[in-house]
Amino acid sequence: MGKPTGFMDYERQDKTAETPKERIRHFREFHTPLSKEEQEQQGARCMACGVPFCQSGQILNGMASGCPLHNLVPEWNDLIYNGNWEEAYARLIKTNNFPEFTARVCPALCEEACTCGLHEKPVATKANEFSIIENAYEQGYARACPPKVRTGKKVAVIGSGPAGLAAADQLNRRGHLVTVFEREDRIGGLLRYGIPNMKLEKQIIDRKLAIMEEEGIQFKTGCNVGKTVKAAEILKEYDRVILACGASEPRNIKVPGRDAEGIYYAVDFLKSTTKALWANQMKLKDGAYISAKGKKVLVIGGGDTGNDCVGTAVRHGAKSVLQLEMMPKAPDQRADNNPWPEWPKICKTDYGQEEAAALFGADPRVYTTTVKEFIKDKKGAVCKASLVKLQAKPDEKTGRMMMAEIPGSEYSVDVDLVLIAAGFVGSESYVTKAFGVEVDERHNVKTAPDGYETAVKNVFATGDMHRGQSLVVWAIREGREVAREVDLSLMGYTNLSVQ
Secondary structure, three states: OOOOHHHHHHOOOOOEEEEEHHHHHOOOOOOOOOHHHHHHHOOOOOOOOOOOOHOOOEEEOEEEEEOOOOOOOOHHHHHHOOOHHHHHHHHHHHHOOOHHHHHHHHHHHHHOOHHHOOOOOOOOHHHHHHHHHHHHHHHHOOOOOOOOOOOOEEEEEEEOOHHHHHHHHHHHHOOOOOEOOOOOOOOOOHHHHHOOOHHHHHHHHHHHHHHHHOOOEEEEOOOEOOOOOHHHHHHHOOOEEEEEEOOOOEEEOOOOOOOOOOEEEEEHHHHHHHHHHOOOOOOOOOOOOOOOOOOOOEEOOHHHHHHHHHHHHHHHHHOEEEEEEOOOOOOOOOOOOOOOOOOOOOOOOOOOHHHHHHHHHOEEOOOEEEEEEEEEEEOEEEEEEEEEEEEEOOOOOOEEEEEEEEOOOEEEEEEEEEEEEOOOOOHHHHHHHOOOOOOOOOOOOOOOOOOOOOOOOOOEEEHHHHHHHOOHHHHHHHEEEEEEHHHOOOOOOOOOOOO
């Protein structure tokens, strides 16, 4: 694939980013793509390795190695190298319903498993994917293709995140009549309100939704199934129901002072900014969102959501930002017990942390630290946080290593705004109770082994609601798989592909 000597002839090039101090002035995407000619040259670096781990999606040591969608990476790298962009698009969408999303927000598991990356820098696969899909829109390849035959079968999808949208897209292609229900005012789920504009501008979502509507999918917003819409009505009207509501129950921090004003879940903070930007032509209007302007911000949690909070707070004009991570700092290089092609367990500095460091002079992250107590002022607002250092110790009962407080290590910091980005604890109970489905100890919906059908007749579950909090690429994979299973149950056979 590509040019036989391409990986030796050409250095890796990627999209260029605005400097941190430039990009914090706005809420737009901040990368500039390569030219088409430069991108074709990057396709040449794909080295015909024989065993393309980039598309394997296998689980190694508990982590995915390569793309869970089994994207045909070497094929479309070769196609763009040879200038065949339309065919590259056809191969890309064969396995991925939404490359316009994954090319922006996926952590590029394909690149970390790239054989070229074993000794040199990996192929710029994510940037290649971005160029393929954006070129397809520019040239008109990415257009509506409604099914020619309808089956008359009706499917309801509850939730419009990537899993729900992928399931809807697949089932609509098959000819079923699909309706997607969303409790928010706009379609997109976590793509819309969980991911900031800097990573995924919302017109990118709307561009794809317009195609899906033209292809025949119905979208209903403001429909909170289980509250404003009865589950029994959905079950009566539709032949099959897919629950794709996400793992949207945020994990709380249960310490003294938690009821102080000025403490918010990260998802509420990020959502308020996105809604305010949308309502005022990409400009923030005072009083319309949870503001970090002029405040000393404490972000609890070191994952993607925590980083998004850091980047958003910096753009608000925060006075300072501190980000807590319970775990120790990961090594800067692969450890001997973490060999390629496993996912590299190394320290990565994301865009928000880069921006905070550029603005305030230091990385905002503090490791092996958690909150012990929130202190209120006379008005009941948070004014300080008591922190404590942690160390790994074996649990007395299980022997498992746990993070335990170090006695006498407490100290306090001044804070005006606290954002809890400690992950999620599973699906929200009002939805699962409304449909009568069982959940496991992690509050994920129980389904048949290696499948998606619940114990309730004609009800299926997928995405984060089924597997727990995960990546967009896994959500799309599960949406494709549940669609195949639903189609089989409706028709007795299926020609929907998963990969």
